[in-house]
Amino acid sequence: MCGIAGFINADRGCDDPQGRISGMLAAIAHRGPDGAGYVLDDGLAMGTVRLAILDPAAGVQPISDESGRYWLCYNGEVYNYRELRETLVGLGHVFRTDCDTEVVLRAWMAWGPDCLKRFNGGFSFALYDRRQKDLFLARDRYGKRPLFLARHGETILFASEMKAFLAVPGFRFEQDPAQLASILGQWTPLPHQSGFRGIESLPMGEWARVREGRIERFVYDELSFAASETISSEHEAVERIRAQLTDAVSLRLRSDVEVGVYLSGGVDSAIVAALARELTPHPLSTFSVEFEDAEFDESAEQRLVAEHLGTRHHARRISHADIAEACPDAVYHAEVPAFRSAFIPMFLLSQRTREAGIKVILSGEGADEAFLGYDLFKETLLRAAWNELPEDMRRSRLERLYPHLAHYGPKDIAAVTGLYHQFSAEKMPGLFSHELRFQNGQFSARLLSAPGDPFAEISALVAGNPAFGSMSAVEKAQWLEYKTLLPGYLLSTQGDRMSLAHGVENRCPFLDPSVIGLASSVNLRFDDGFTEKRLLRDAFRDRLPGAVADKRKFPYRAPDAAAFAARRPDYLDLVLSESELANLPFLNAKFAQRLATKVLTKPADEVSTKENQTFLFLLSIALLDRFFVQRQGLGQAGGSSALPPLQRAVDLRAEATPHASQGNFASLT
Template sequence: MCGIVGWVDFAGQRPDEVRPLLEKMARILKHRGPDEEGFYLDHLAALGHRRLSIIDLSGGRQPMGDEASGAQIVFNGEIYNFRELRGELSELGHRFLTDSDTETILRAYLEWGPACLHRLRGMFAFAIWDPSRRRLFMARDRLGKKPLYYWQKGNLFAFASEIKALLELPGVERRLNPLALDCYFSLGYIPSPRTIFNEIKKLPPAHYLLLSEGRLEVHRYWRIDFNPQRRSPSEALSEFWDLLREAVSCRLISEVPLGAFLSGGIDSPLVVAMMVRALSEPVLTNSIGFDDPRLNELPVARQVAEHLGTRHREFTVRPQVAEILPRLAWHFDEPLADSSAVPTYYVCLMARKNVTVALSGDGGDEGFGGYTFRYLPHLWESRLRSWLPLPLRGLTFSLLGGVYPRSARLPRPLRLKTFLQNLAVSDARAFYQDLVWLPEEIRQQIYSQRFRRELAGFSPFEIVVPIYQEVEHLDPVSRCQYVDLHLYLPEDVLVKVDRMSMAVSLEVRCPLLDHRLLEFAATLPLDLRVDGKRGKLLLRRAAEEVLPPAVVNRPKQGFSIPEADWLRGELRPLLEKTFEDVDSLLWGYLILPRVEELWRRHLSGRENHSVFLWGLLMFSLWERHYLRAEGLQTETP
């Protein structure tokens, strides 16, 4: 994996004068590419690259250029079908000087232009400067596994793998985007194209950007098509195995040590099972456990490793959360309220002791219907709503939902407040109410008047619901998956995986997120995704063929931490320091006494506001790095 930076200045520049700034931007991304650095400058453009060497160790240096056209590329990612494309391009007359996937992208662009993206299979973010056309071409992969940010002011357009590199540029203002902040408090992440900074944008997944003098265009080049089709379980299973075999095999190309994450679920074991079949030597697997029994999957992972015959490595850690959270906040560049970043960081840190590339099971839940805690209630509620006339349920259930208590002490079957509120509204509104972490009534209580004025009536509802409505003709589970593949997966899960793996210079590859496999999954009928109790039914059928029955039937625990208890325990001083910090920007947007009341209720155990409070803490840590420069680093902390 790598880090890329650069800019185009149509007003012109002197390369010798701007090179120190380019080097500074690149070196702040050293964690993404510790092995090499490279630079290209001309009178209009500057490109910088930090390299984590994986393929063509001697010949894959970047920036990489084409002598005939003068085009230059900087690239972050892996193209898994580059050898097939190389053969096709060679037949068309292209002469290759390296054995790298980087050169394949460059020559594919020279041959097909932006249409080359349809031929790429992999994870990528790249920029190509085409001096003959005075044009910059940038693109991100279909799911957004690799990040790409940009900033424009006048004649100057700059880009980077991480926001922290753009902040090195003179003139970049660190003014917050209030709409992005609302999304953060409500969802726990900030959807593309917004970022926490008003002037900096994310290039969305599955999009490319063309910049020429006086004109910037952003285009979508791929969209997943949810179109469930009737097929037998045996037919679907056969097609799944073929696609998974291909997705795993093409991700085994590496000139450095390669292994896999192994958890106690079924997703990563399925990937490892395919690796075992494809490789002649035992697969190196890595599992992590914690001293908290709620977080320890080591016994199950060990059972899978023994069954598959892998070279298994286990690590047991006690997370030093208060110690590492400031470091994680620095790596994220903008606030992210996903507490599972902590175990993700540790599993990457431990795996890096043995391998440079690790395959993971990410994507199984979003692609194959695994989030049953949201998907199944939404399915049942949708059916109930279709049976009851809107006037009746709107009045009745809104009144019941309004008076029903919200309490973490109630048994789970009696936590009916959200259920009652959902029955009173449309499917789209109910989905949104399930998705947001910050209930609307609390949002209204804690937002300051100033914040509400700046929002001018905006709500994250405006971002989520249009995506949901694109597939409103489909079944409720498909709608949920469609939104997750467009929002939660790329803007939360994959951001977390990218930053935590790059923090330790580890490349993570995700076969279950192969776009061909996801396109297949989007055609599965509902009865091959979920039933009345479980999800990922097709993956479970596949797992039955290669894994022990006890593993297949065990509910996946997943990477998470007991943040509610930790906030009441070792993180309490860190969070209370946030409340005491009257100069924090938080208290211009939130009403401090009302937030403190939420904190007191959380401490009492009557209510659980851990997700919002975790987000509050992460914002505070982020603010100290990026707005106050308290301990702001010039390289990885």
């Protein structure tokens, strides 16, 4: 796991490329505190800050082939690198390291962009072809690792995190109201969005070629939920799930440093921990977030699993004060507006994890998307069939809809019945499954003085996918989750950014392509979809405490506005002061101030979910403006990092043509 950054100039000019690339890498040093390296050529500079996990001694970056034609800066892990290496050796490639970075380089040399389809992992990388003067950029198929691009005059910039652009002289950040409207509407950036004007994210499953100032984009992987396997019985389905997840965890335990597990208290992370414990030769370390507020706390289940498996368990107990204090730092690392505070405890948990000496963790992220664990999928099934169901069956399914809600009773069922009558037919083309969620998004969009249509871009996204129209209602819901909340929030704001803020790599076995493919082959085949993840639970029931194996989904949440109301940190002036709100001219300042005042002064039970979400959006937008647009408070938010120890610095500008040299694999400082 690492961070990458760089730039390429169409006019081949830059006054101080060494100073600029060093500054960009220093801004993302938290991603790779173990070492840094860069390569310079006419009009190009790119580099890496490294978190040493595989082959720590020899896997220094950037790395090149023997001829010096190809240079790679790489972030992430390709978990099936050993199998790919064996194939490449058979093709005549000779390896100088034991890390996956060199496998990625030689896979590109062997197969070009087609190699991306062979990779099972989470990654983004920049590969420079010195002979052709082409720069290739690529990102994994599920968006686990970030990669941003921006134009700055004749220069194209790229980096794992946008904060690297703060080090580029003359570069200015500006929040984009059109993108913000979209983010507020569906709670998360779309695959290409960053929230800032002129900066875009390379979408998951895509690669790009930069040539003479032009960016060409190509899709190498399209989401599909069509059954890829023929499963003849429920017994076979359970056996296949058990075997496939075991393989996925085994691949993600490949590391030259110790691997730990995040325990949430739910069944998904417990399964991952159980498998890791069986497959790990040493005692397993587990890590959890505990909350002082009992409404959010799952520590009893976390400890139950840890004791059952005999792990070395570590917990980070979170108070309202912790959330309020850490919020600015977490927002700075997140870089995009957030609709909940749950990412802040994950920021603190990764800090605790790194303090315990762990650089790599596994988590249960992706299980609900693959195995239809969210209420969203049950709601979609029921709403899609609503007009065809008799009254007694409607009520029976409504009663099974929210088993995790302790006070879900007759009055609630009556209210939901009315809502489902209203939303039983599609109102927004292609977005049927998410229409209920988007009601909250419409409220949040009121933060903007001119929100336009917050759903125009997501409507265009689904309309532009030829296969989307032929999907079932539930498959469309999955597609939307995999394209929006999963990469835009769960894997980034709450995942990659919070873990890498403290130099911890997160790995997700449920996001193995084979696991997702298998899930699509068994979902809804042996049950009606209303018993949450039954096949998955049955596959591992004998390895888990019964209380956890049978526990219904308890969504991971953290105290939102209540945490800030209790502590009232000074930075709340950003959303309460008329003069501060005036710095954000695209906001509806009166609405924003009125909302902030209400959620910070009224009792928590008088603040609705949509008001909580909108307040968090408002606060994070204001903090992002402070850090990135006004460039204030960066020192307090971790914005003054130093470059890690320089392990490789290669200057190719004196060489007329690519050729083998000691500089390709040796450190030149």
